[in-house]
Structures are given as C-alpha cells and as structure tokens.
Amino acid sequence: MTILKWMGGAMLAALILYGLNQYGLEPLREQIKSLGVFAPLGIALLRGVSIILPILPSTAYLLLAGTLLGFKTGVATVVIADLLFCQAAFFIARSYGRKPVKKLIGEQAMERVESFNKNQLEDNLFMMTGLLMTGLFDFVSYAIGLSGTPWRRFAPALILSVVISDPPLVALGAGILEGGKVILGFAILGIFGLAITRLITQRSQKSAID
Template structure:
C-alpha cells in the first residue's frame, strides 16, 4: 500500500535523468546495482524487472555484465546458504520440496541444470537454495547456471536497452522471451501429465 502511494505521489524521473544519475554515481552505480540484485536473488521475488531496468540504466553491454555477475553471485550464495540452513528452513522459505528439485537435478546433473535455467520449470530462487541440499555437485550447478541463464538474461537486457525504440533488437528479445515462456509451459504440462499417469 505504501509503495503504491509513493508511486502515485512522487514524480518519477525520465530515462535520461536516471541515466545521468547513474553516470554521476561513477563505479558506485554498477557496484550498488550488483549488490542489490544479488540480495534480491536470495528472496522469492521476481528479478526480471531488475534485468530490464539494468538495460534501461546501463545499456545492453554493461547491463549484461552487471546482471549476469549479480545473478551468478546470488545463485552461488543461495546454494551454500541452503546447505547451511538445512532442508526444513529451505522448504519453509521457498515453498518448494527439496525432494522435487533433487529428482529433477540429480539424475542428469549439468544438462538438467541448464534445462531448468533455460526453460524455467521451477522458480529461480527455489532452485538456488534447494540445489545445495541435493546430490548435485557445486560445479555442475554453477556451470549449468552460467550457461542456462544467459539466453533469458540477454533477452530481458535487450528489452530494457532497446525497448524504448521498438526496432529489431527489441522485437528479437520479445520473440526470444515468448519462445522460452512457451517452452516452459510445454515442459511443465508434460511433467504434470507424467506425474498424473499411474504406474502400470
């Protein structure tokens, strides 16, 4: 409620003013954004809006580096934090059963991590915490995350960087996000059908 009141009453600077503020902040701007993004990665809240904002504020190239590093930092911290907290705390915090994540990731390892990152069947934060409690090793998790989050990150950054000028970069980014979303829906539907099919 308070956030809504602030949005409605406080004037929001335009894009050029925001970019000017970022430039004035110097290296504190990117560092602060990385820290904030990584911290939010530890909480079950949507991060895609921040990726788009990074594209708007920093442009495509710098924004990609910033968001990519921040996402990997947050995913790494959550992995080890999940191991420290234990199963009960992780399941209560994320609302996801660790056994479910273990069943998805442990059998195929690295390819499974790439798949769930590329086509998000499970929430990003839930995977981060739960993976630390599964049989999956650190390096398959980290390398799979590095590769799997790249297409979505690039698409959201391009949408933020080029979306104000809806030319071909923004159209390609929108199409890529549409394909990833559709693929995620298909995979989720197939998974539900397999779970509903009784064993013979």
C-alpha cells in the same frame, strides 16, 4: 508469496515510470552514470538480495538494468549477479541443509523449494538448466543445493541458463526506451524462446513427478 513478488515488481515498475515521467530518461541516465561503478553495483546487489530472499521480485531488476545501464552494461551486471548469488544460494543449501534455509527464506518459499526436489534434478541436466531459465531460478538454486548435486554439475547448467535467459529481458528494458528495433526484436524473439523452453520444462517436470 507470489502476490508479494508481483506487488514488489509493480511498485518497482511504478517507481521507474515515475522517475521517467518526472525527470525524463536521459537526465535519469546521466544521474545513474554519475554514480560510476556504484550504479551497476547497486543493481547487482538488489538483484542478489532478491535471489537469496525469494520473497522479493527479481525479474524487474533485469528491465531496470536495461533501462538505466543500457544493454551491454545491463547484461554484464545481471549475469555476474546471477552467477554469484545463485551459487551462494546453492552453497547455503548444500552446506547448512533444510532448517537454516527454511529460517532464511520462510515456510512458504521452502515448500516451493521442496517441490523441485521431487524431480531428481541432479540426474537431469536438461531439466535443471530449463528450470534455472524460469522465473523460479532462485528456488531451484536452493533445491539443487539441498539435493546433494555436485557443484561441477550445477555450474554448467547455471552458466548456460543465465547466458540464455538474462539478455532478452535486459534487451526489452533497453530496447523499448531506446527505440532500438534490433535490440527490441532480439528481446521479443528471446522471450518467445524462453516461453517455449519453460513450457517444455514444465511438461518434463510433470512427467518426472508422475
């Protein structure tokens, strides 16, 4: 599954680069803008499908949003998508249980989901938030739903994680191609902070399992 996600991400990146090389950034953006509300909606739906079906790459859509929509619109698009679809994954797991979730996402993805249930996430807001800030947030959303965690405890962790983790990667997509030093600097600092948070969370997760 990890290989499939990386392949999917690489293919998406290749398509973006092909489009940029073939048409140039500004003409491509103009074509995207001509779609109006359907451009952000399309990226939001792609991002959402990658959350509900974790075999698809999701991080690439953050870069895509920044590249094609710009920083502000890109952030708004992916934040809304993440809040909606992560909650959808949570409620699917909470409402229907393990068997339907396993049929939906597959056996290998279910094994990853089950691995998070060993951490008793419902009792650890810090770890819940930290794991939702990693690239495995889709699996974590299912796991938290299966754990019986109340929505009122899941929602604040989700909001905090999305607000912190989405902007740096969108900024990276926007900053590199726009040449915006401030945006790019923010992106690098944000990604560095996310890396530290992920390291701390992984250590906490390992301690919880032990």
